[in-house]
Amino acid sequence: MSSIPDELHYTKEHEWIAGVDDGLTLTVGITAYAAEALGDVVYVQVPEVGTTVAAGDAVGEVESTKSVSDIYAPVGGEVVEVNTAVVDDPSLVNGDPYGEGWLFRLRLEGEAADLLSAEEYTALTSGES
Amino acid sequence: MPRPTPLRGVHTSLGATLTDFAGWLMPLRYGSESAEHNAVRQAAGLFDLSHMGEIFVTGPQAGQALDYALVGHLSVLEPGRARYTMIVNSRGGVLDDLIVYRLAPEEFMVVANASNYPAVAARLAERAKGFDAAVEDRSEQYALVAVQGPRSQEILAALTDADLAGLKYYAGLPATVAGREALIARTGYTGEDGFELFVANDDAEPLWTALTEAGAPHGLLPAGLSARDTLRLEAGMPLYGNELSTALTPFDAGLGRVVKFDKPGDFVGRAALEPLKDVPPARRLTGLVAAGRRVPRHGYPVVLASGGSTVVGEVTSGAPSQSLGRPIAMAYVDTAATGEALAVDIRGRHEPVEVVDLPFYRRNK
Numbered sequence: 001m002s003s004i005p006d007e008l009h010y011t012k013e014h015e016w017i018a019g020v021d022d023g024l025t026l027t028v029g030i031t032a033y034a035a036e037a038l039g040d041v042v043y044v045q046v047p048e049v050g051t052t053v054a055a056g057d058a059v060g061e062v063e064s065t066k067s068v069s070d071i072y073a074p075v076g077g078e079v080v081e082v083n084t085a086v087v088d089d090p091s092l093v094n095g096d097p098y099g100e101g102w103l104f105r106l107r108l109e110g111e112a113a114d115l116l117s118a119e120e121y122t123a124l125t126s127g128e129s
Numbered sequence: 130m131p132r133p134t135p136l137r138g139v140h141t142s143l144g145a146t147l148t149d150f151a152g153w154l155m156p157l158r159y160g161s162e163s164a165e166h167n168a169v170r171q172a173a174g175l176f177d178l179s180h181m182g183e184i185f186v187t188g189p190q191a192g193q194a195l196d197y198a199l200v201g202h203l204s205v206l207e208p209g210r211a212r213y214t215m216i217v218n219s220r221g222g223v224l225d226d227l228i229v230y231r232l233a234p235e236e237f238m239v240v241a242n243a244s245n246y247p248a249v250a251a252r253l254a255e256r257a258k259g260f261d262a263a264v265e266d267r268s269e270q271y272a273l274v275a276v277q278g279p280r281s282q283e284i285l286a287a288l289t290d291a292d293l294a295g296l297k298y299y300a301g302l303p304a305t306v307a308g309r310e311a312l313i314a315r316t317g318y319t320g321e322d323g324f325e326l327f328v329a330n331d332d333a334e335p336l337w338t339a340l341t342e343a344g345a346p347h348g349l350l351p352a353g354l355s356a357r358d359t360l361r362l363e364a365g366m367p368l369y370g371n372e373l374s375t376a377l378t379p380f381d382a383g384l385g386r387v388v389k390f391d392k393p394g395d396f397v398g399r400a401a402l403e404p405l406k407d408v409p410p411a412r413r414l415t416g417l418v419a420a421g422r423r424v425p426r427h428g429y430p431v432v433l434a435s436g437g438s439t440v441v442g443e444v445t446s447g448a449p450s451q452s453l454g455r456p457i458a459m460a461y462v463d464t465a466a467t468g469e470a471l472a473v474d475i476r477g478r479h480e481p482v483e484v485v486d487l488p489f490y491r492r493n494k
Contacts, residue, residue: 039146039355040163042449043422061476063424065162065448066355068476094161 002032002125005098009112010121011074016098020112028074029102030062030093033125038064041093046071046082046104053079053106055113060103062093074115077106131155134179135272135333143351150354151244153180158353165356166451169319170490172348173278175340176357178325179333182246183271184239184253188262191237193394195229198256200379200402202392206231211299211316214387215379216249221401222375223382225249226367228316230301238312238327240273242369256397272333276340277323277360279492280347285324287343289313293324307339318357320364320490359448362457365416365488371427371445372414372459380405381461383414412442412461416489417473417482419456424449425473425482431460434470434481441466444473452490459487 004010009017014034018027035041043063053059053073060071082104086092093101116124131154140147145156156177158165168174186195192204201214211230215223225245230238241249250266257264276285282293291304291313301314309332317323328336341349358368367373372382379388380402388402419425424447431442447458458473462484472479 036146039158040161042163043424045423061423063422063449065359066157068424068426 002036003098004031004033004118004122004125006118008098008118009115010118011072011115012124013072013074015072015074017074017112017115020115024108025080026075026077026106026108026112027102028104028106029097030071031121032097034069035094035097035101038062038067038069040065041090044086044090044093044103046087047079049079049082051079052109053077062090071103073106075106075108075110075112077109079104080107081105134177135330136177136179136274136337139334139337140177145351145353148354151180151242153243155180156351156353158355159351162353162355162359163451165350165352166359168348168350169278169321169352169356169360170452171279172350173276173280173284173323173344174319174350174352174356175337175344176275176277176352177337178273178275179271180243181273182241182243182249182266182268183273183327184241184246184250185265185267186237186239186253186257186262187235187265188260189235190261191235192231194257194260194262195237195239196392196394197260197396198253199227199229200388200396200398201229202389203229203231203237204392208233209300209302211301211314213299215384216252217379217398217402218375219397219401221378221398221405223369223373223377223379224252224375226369226373230312230314232301232303232312245369270330271327272330273325273327274333274336274340275317275323275325276344276349277317277319277352278321278349280344280349281321281323284340284344284347284349285313288339307336309336311336318364318366319360320366320488321360321492358446359451362446362448362459363450363452363488363490365459367414368446378402378405380408381410381412383410409464411464413464413467414445414487415442415460415462416485416487417444417458417460417471418453418485418489419458419473420481420483422456423475423478423480424456425458425460425475425480430474431462431482432472432474432479433466434472434479438474441469441471450489457489458482
């Protein structure tokens with residue numbers, strides 16, 4: 001069972017979102033569950049800083065040896081920062097998915113809707129595994 | 130439900146990620162597939178290949194039956210030696226690629242891919258009619274464990290008295306390994322030196338355990354199908370379903386050399402293949418190395434880099450390459466596009482690729 005920190009929010013696309021409760025800037029990454037399912041991540045493409053995205057937009061991609069997955073914007077907003085370290089060293093996604101493996105930060109515009117709690121995401125992934 | 134191999138319990142206890150491959154529940158990876166890949170290149174890897182099929186053809190005319198049933202000239206194979214060959218349909222389309230071992234003058238073992246062996250066994254039985262030869266699919270009785278990598282011989286030598294140093298590439302011998310009867314073959318699908326060990330199902334787990342223990346000081350890791358796929362791709366080896374299919378002849382795949390027209394008698398596919406032997410194929414299996422980091426994958430179109438959207442080929446296999454540090458792919462590319470700068474359409478964006486000779490990786494001998 002991979003870790004699912006209580007303080008984060010989640011999406012059905014296996015992304016995590018930090019900062020929903022206390023700020024306008026949210027940090028986005030992929031969950032440990034997703035990283036394990038992908039295997040060794042070899043390439044990460046993140047959106048460009050300054051891009052405005054809508055919730056559900058495909059804004060990047062994560063490639064592993066066997067597969068490639070889109071990264072979606074979990075909420076609408078402007079991309080204010082991207083993790084260049086993870087672009088240079090994609091293995092950070094496997095090694096520290098909730099920490100150094102974060103992908104990008106968004107300034108929230110509007111509401112953060114349809115996000116899952118840790119409990120709901122746990123239920124989702126235990127159903128899939 | 131996919132079928133488990135006799136090593137299912139071992140895979141589960143190792144925490145393997147399992148996947149359905151050709152109807153079999155197989156280990157995709159145990160930990161990091163990159164580490165498994167590198168272990169095979171630098172030390173050794175241990176594979177469960179029990180999904181492969183073993184079909185025995187025996188009798189006074191077993192060799193002649195195979196000469197008729199397959200494109201190769203198997204009746205001249207020396208006992209103890211093996212050949213890479215193919216079985217085609219009457220139109221010359223590839224039904225499977227095979228390794229045939231001559232175990233004794235009147236005994237051959239045909240090793241077929243997991244997805245194809247029931248069909249291969251059926252075709253062999255049909256084609257052997259009229260010959261004094263019997264065809265028996267013994268796939269259910271055999272497990273197959275492979276040790277691959279530069280340290281393979283040292284590891285295996287700790288478990289057997291067999292003359293491994295004297296065992297040539299594409300040769301096999303019956304031996305005792307870790308107290309179990311095994312057929313040791315010096316064959317593989319990784320581009321490295323290595324051995325494939327055919328054993329009875331019940332002997333698979335003790336053999337695996339013995340190899341794991343003997344291999345530990347040498348850096349041996351269990352390796353899954355993900356590493357196997359990237360290893361064979363670097364070695365430029367075709368995978369049935371990707372580079373080979375019934376829609377392609379051996380000539381289309383650049384493997385016309387396996388078709389032995391000079392053998393005596395007719396064989397299935399001769400009439401269809403003979404006119405093709407001097408015809409340059411319209412497409413050629415081509416090695417591509419990506420300039421960027423996005424990976425060309427199976428089914429992606431190959432286009433001219435000069436722009437437009439002229440499709441000149443299709444990727445059959447692609448993956449990030451540990452050995453090259455860049456993504457690699459094999460693709461069928463129109464010979465008319467030879468010399469042109471190429472790109473691969475990776476989900477809507479054209480990524481430049483360099484055309485290189487196959488294989489991508491060749492071990493130092």
